[in-house]
Amino acid sequence: xxxxxxxxxxxEHLAPQEIVTVLDLAxxxxxxxxxxxxxxxxxxxxxxxxxxxxxxxRTQASFELAGKRLGADVMNxxxxxxxxxxxxxxxxxxxxxNAMHPDLLVVRHGSSGAVNLLASKVNCAVLNAGxxxxxxxxxxxxxxxxxxxxxxxxxxxxxxxxxxIAHSRVARSNLILLGKMENxxxxxxxxxxxxxxxxxxxxxxxxxxxxxxxGADVVxxxxxxxxxxxxxxxxxxxxYYHRYGLDAEKLAHAKPDAIVMHPGPMNRGVEIDGDLAxxxxxxxxxxxxxxGVAVRMACMDLLARNLRAERGRKIVGMMA
Amino acid sequence: xxxxxSNARLIDPEALTDAPGSLxxxxxxxxAINAPAPKGARIIDCGGMCLAPGIVDIGVKIxxxxxxxxxxxxxxxxAAAAGGVTTIIARPDTTPAIDTPEALEFVxxxxxxxxxRIRHMAALTKGRDGHEMTEIGFLLDxxxxxxxxxxxxxxxxxxxxRAMTYARSLGALIGGHPQDPxxxxxxxxxxxxxxxxxxxxxVSPMAERMGLERDLALVELTGARYHxxxxxxxxxxxxxxxxxxxxxxxxxxxxxxxxxxxxxDVGDYRTFFKFTPPLRSEDDRLAMVEAVxxxxxxxxxxxxxxxxxxxxxxxxxxxxxxxxxxxxxxxAAMRIYHAGAIDLPTLIRAMTLNPARRLGLPxxxxxxxxxxxxxxxxxxAPFLMDRFSLRSKSKNTPFDGARMxxxxxxxxxxxxxxxxxxx
Numbered sequence: 001x002x003x004x005x006x007x008x009x010x011x012e013h014l015a016p017q018e019i020v021t022v023l024d025l026a027x028x029x030x031x032x033x034x035x036x037x038x039x040x041x042x043x044x045x046x047x048x049x050x051x052x053x054x055x056x057x058r059t060q061a062s063f064e065l066a067g068k069r070l071g072a073d074v075m076n077x078x079x080x081x082x083x084x085x086x087x088x089x090x091x092x093x094x095x096x097x098n099a100m101h102p103d104l105l106v107v108r109h110g111s112s113g114a115v116n117l118l119a120s121k122v123n124c125a126v127l128n129a130g131x132x133x134x135x136x137x138x139x140x141x142x143x144x145x146x147x148x149x150x151x152x153x154x155x156x157x158x159x160x161x162x163x164x165i166a167h168s169r170v171a172r173s174n175l176i177l178l179g180k181m182e183n184x185x186x187x188x189x190x191x192x193x194x195x196x197x198x199x200x201x202x203x204x205x206x207x208x209x210x211x212x213x214x215g216a217d218v219v220x221x222x223x224x225x226x227x228x229x230x231x232x233x234x235x236x237x238x239x240y241y242h243r244y245g246l247d248a249e250k251l252a253h254a255k256p257d258a259i260v261m262h263p264g265p266m267n268r269g270v271e272i273d274g275d276l277a278x279x280x281x282x283x284x285x286x287x288x289x290x291x292g293v294a295v296r297m298a299c300m301d302l303l304a305r306n307l308r309a310e311r312g313r314k315i316v317g318m319m320a
Numbered sequence: 321x322x323x324x325x326s327n328a329r330l331i332d333p334e335a336l337t338d339a340p341g342s343l344x345x346x347x348x349x350x351x352a353i354n355a356p357a358p359k360g361a362r363i364i365d366c367g368g369m370c371l372a373p374g375i376v377d378i379g380v381k382i383x384x385x386x387x388x389x390x391x392x393x394x395x396x397x398x399a400a401a402a403g404g405v406t407t408i409i410a411r412p413d414t415t416p417a418i419d420t421p422e423a424l425e426f427v428x429x430x431x432x433x434x435x436x437r438i439r440h441m442a443a444l445t446k447g448r449d450g451h452e453m454t455e456i457g458f459l460l461d462x463x464x465x466x467x468x469x470x471x472x473x474x475x476x477x478x479x480x481x482r483a484m485t486y487a488r489s490l491g492a493l494i495g496g497h498p499q500d501p502x503x504x505x506x507x508x509x510x511x512x513x514x515x516x517x518x519x520x521x522x523v524s525p526m527a528e529r530m531g532l533e534r535d536l537a538l539v540e541l542t543g544a545r546y547h548x549x550x551x552x553x554x555x556x557x558x559x560x561x562x563x564x565x566x567x568x569x570x571x572x573x574x575x576x577x578x579x580x581x582x583x584x585d586v587g588d589y590r591t592f593f594k595f596t597p598p599l600r601s602e603d604d605r606l607a608m609v610e611a612v613x614x615x616x617x618x619x620x621x622x623x624x625x626x627x628x629x630x631x632x633x634x635x636x637x638x639x640x641x642x643x644x645x646x647x648x649x650x651x652a653a654m655r656i657y658h659a660g661a662i663d664l665p666t667l668i669r670a671m672t673l674n675p676a677r678r679l680g681l682p683x684x685x686x687x688x689x690x691x692x693x694x695x696x697x698x699x700x701a702p703f704l705m706d707r708f709s710l711r712s713k714s715k716n717t718p719f720d721g722a723r724m725x726x727x728x729x730x731x732x733x734x735x736x737x738x739x740x741x742x743x
Binding site for chain 1: 511512513514515516517518519520521522524588589630633634635636637638
């Protein structure tokens with residue numbers, strides 16, 4: 001088993017073997033989560049703090065449940081409405097929490113790189129639950145697990161990522177992960193929502209959705225990030241739906257067994273047809289939510305193991 | 321007192337020569353070059369080190385008034401002396417802005433604490449808000465050397481054209497910041513692969529060309545004297561060349577950081593590498609070095625911008641822009657010299673003679689009668705940069721921990737020794 005990371009800040013720093021390690025362990029947690037008694041004690045006695053500088057319901061709930069099922073003491077700090085508003089800096093907040101000796105810190109922040117900054121100032125394990133437009137590593141890992149379980153592999157697939165790539169940390173983490181696992185990547189977006197220079201990441205770019213979907217095994221839809229836009233990227237949501245919304249007709253251009261994914265929350269009728277999203281033969285959107293808890297359990301388990309090993313070494317060092 | 325600097329390597333930015341020689345300082349000016357030491361002169365053996373005019377640095381931010389905890393005239397002056405900068409041209413983007421003769425008198429008085437010369441630019445518009453011109457005439461009388469709203473760009477072309485027309489009649493120099501403010505709003509990086517990977521809001525390099533083209537059209541319209549503070553992208557250069565060829569009274573500068581660093585240096589969101597405009601691609605950096613070599617870009621500035629620890633210890637997008645640079649200016653410049661991209665006299669010309677000429681100052685020359693503002697430096701001396709060794713009150717340098725070459729040994733202002741390195 002390989003997993004050396006001290007923090008989980010992004011997919012960028014993970015080796016392919018580490019990704020496989022997370023997915024293998026997560027598979028086992030999927031089984032645990034399907035039992036009636038879901039309790040494990042691998043994080044017993046450890047403290048997990050969820051610090052969300054941006055509001056989130058789904059991700060925060062997923063992390064909270066993951067921690068509780070592993071036996072950790074979980075605390076949620078809704079930082080979006082607390083001392084940060086009183087002018088405290090990110091680093092002061094981090095230092096304050098650090099003094100309370102948490103073991104795992106789960107952080108979401110609206111600025112790219114903010115979680116990296118915070119991780120450099122604390123001595124617990126930090127999990128990035130999304131920073132600005134940068135990365136959202138557990139989302140990419142849960143997507144990978146969903147794909148692997150649906151397709152039987154996470155290599156040599158043609159994956160189309162469609163929608164608001166420019167503002168999406170989900171797209172970035174997925175691009176990096178799927179690239180590392182040697183898949184064929186296609187990005188489909190109106191040119192205003194395609195980040196500059198992205199062609200250098202080794203993917204094909206399309207502004208015609210039908211062409212982009214041709215022969216795809218996996219279709220990943222992204223949410224239109226209205227809150228992260230400063231206006232005027234698309235003419236209207238109805239024109240966007242017409243050209244880039246996924247419906248049965250457009251999906252027919254992909255492989256007949258292509259799966260449909262969405263990180264949620266969905267804007268039905270903007271980027272995806274409601275009926276298609278609910279079609280259990282094509283959509284794995286509910287599976288993604290289930291895999292999310294398992295992947296987060298796996299990540300926290302692995303980080304906690306490294307944390308224990310590191311502290312163990314320190315104690316041995318003190319005794320010697 | 322007469323000082324005779326013997327055994328020097330004279331870097332003459334006017335004649336563009338680099339040759340062994342000696343120089344005599346008398347009554348605050350250069351009394352003789354390559355003449356025997358006068359009787360009774362204090363003789364300083366330069367040990368074959370480089371002797372050049374002191375640096376004239378256009379666009380230094382000093383924290384007075386408003387932010388003295390970041391930099392005072394005294395701390396900036398000490399840093400300048402240690403960096404071989406003998407004339408600071410201070411920016412008016414203070415709090416409040418230098419937009420009245422009274423404010424200008426205040427900073428002029430405060431500047432007396434500095435061991436090097438300080439001249440002040442004044443704001444072009446009141447409050448730097450881009451709408452109403454300042455009292456350009458009064459400010460000139462009070463000693464303003466140029467007029468600029470620094471990095472704040474007005475979109476009010478009518479107000480600007482009036483201010484530039486008025487300034488032209490008085491012969492005042494206008495400093496512009498070529499950048500389209502709408503296109504660059506909210507950006508902290510240059511758009512491209514790196515910014516996309518890091519997810520940092522970014523601006524196309526085209527925003528600089530658009531800003532420059534607008535300013536140059538206004539210069540053509542009004543006949544104003546214009547200096548672009550920082551050109552940092554290759555795409556802006558043809559517009560600059562066309563304006564110069566057309567005989568417009570236009571010059572341009574670039575910053576030492578855009579000549580020595582590129583966007584990849586930001587790495588893992590290092591805020592000491594956040595600048596306005598942001599660092600560019602390596603291709604752009606090389607194009608800027610070439611433009612300085614060819615003379616298309618006239619001036620290199622440090623764009624010294626002190627920022628305290630708090631304003632840099634923030635997520636990249638929220639952190640302050642800019643770096644302190646008075647003390648690292650010369651060693652950073654030596655990087656492009658040692659890279660073989662430019663010869664020493666041409667490089668020094670962009671840091672001394674060209675800015676002095678543009679501002680109508682007698683400095684920047686190694687000629688008899690010129691002010692004895694001089695720097696003696698060792699272009700090869702290696703050292704490890706430690707930001708806490710800087711004399712500036714703020715320590716925000718991107719060169720912290722970097723291996724650098726080039727050390728200032730002595731600095732003279734008006735014939736007075738204002739800095740001598742510990743030997």
